[in-house]
Amino acid sequence: MSTPATSDEQPGRRRWLVALPLVGFLAVAALFLLRLYGGDPSKIPSALIGRPAPQTTLPALEGLANNGVPVPGLDPAAFKGKVSVVNVWASWCVPCHDEAPLLTALAKDTRLQIVGINYKDSPDNARRFLGRYGNPFSMVGVDANGRGAIEWGVYGVPETFVVGRDGTILYKMVGPVTPANLDSVLKVEIEKALKARP
Structure with missing residues (x-):
């Protein structure tokens, strides 16, 4: 039987979930810029x-x-x-x-x-x-x-x-x-x- 999450665990998990789309966007943007400006x-x-x-x-x-x-x-x-x-x-x-x-x-x-x-x-x-x-x-x-x-x-x-x-x-x-x-x-x-x- 699982125990309910403590109040300290919930905000940290929420911050990570909120930051996840931003991290994904930055990774895609970095890849795009590398392809755009990285070559001759x-x-x-x-x-x-x-x-x-x-x-x-x-x-x-x-x-x-x-x-x-x-x-x-x-x-x-x-x-x-x-x-x-x-x-x-x-x-x-x-x-x-x-x-x-x-x-x-x-x-x-x-x-x-x-x-x-x-x-x-x-x-x-x-x-x-x-x-x-x-x-x-x-x-x-x-x-x-x-x-x-x-x-x-x-x-x-x-x-x-x-x-x-x-x-x-x-x-x-x-x-x-x-x-x-x-x-x-x-x-x-x-x-x-x-x-x-x-």
């Missing part, structure tokens, strides 16, 4: 890897020229036959300013083409941005409403893709191109794409 954001997988680049046509950045010739907008047909680096950028994006000189230097590699998608930007600011850092892009598509970025599966600017000669997306970098990841990651992926058989 540049390694977020993309459902588009191994698939054809989106057939998104975007208009040219009005008034942008290279040696007096207007720079064309984004034409998906231009991916065929060339290894392409597609960079989604905006003048209001702080990391885009940091990566711009690196992309300009990368554009000197004549084995590939660098394509820009200008995301939700004003044309004047976009032209000023390219005037300040140089224009590495052989094409600049204006994505004024963000629809093109959605089709490319962009999480946020900047993001960079490597597209193979057959128009297939081979790699996606989330976040800015930096001096560290340019050589150790992006150029490695570009070389793989250049060596791949068409």
Whole structure:
């Protein structure tokens, strides 16, 4: 026969029962934060890897020229036959300013083409941005409403893709191109794409 709980046992048990949901919530929150911030954001997988680049046509950045010739907008047909680096950028994006000189230097590699998608930007600011850092892009598509970025599966600017000669997306970098990841990651992926058989 059990004895009734003493008055000292009841409050301690109640406190534990009241605290149990809070302990559970804190454990779930800690797990969520660990998954959210514990990994490398540049390694977020993309459902588009191994698939054809989106057939998104975007208009040219009005008034942008290279040696007096207007720079064309984004034409998906231009991916065929060339290894392409597609960079989604905006003048209001702080990391885009940091990566711009690196992309300009990368554009000197004549084995590939660098394509820009200008995301939700004003044309004047976009032209000023390219005037300040140089224009590495052989094409600049204006994505004024963000629809093109959605089709490319962009999480946020900047993001960079490597597209193979057959128009297939081979790699996606989330976040800015930096001096560290340019050589150790992006150029490695570009070389793989250049060596791949068409």
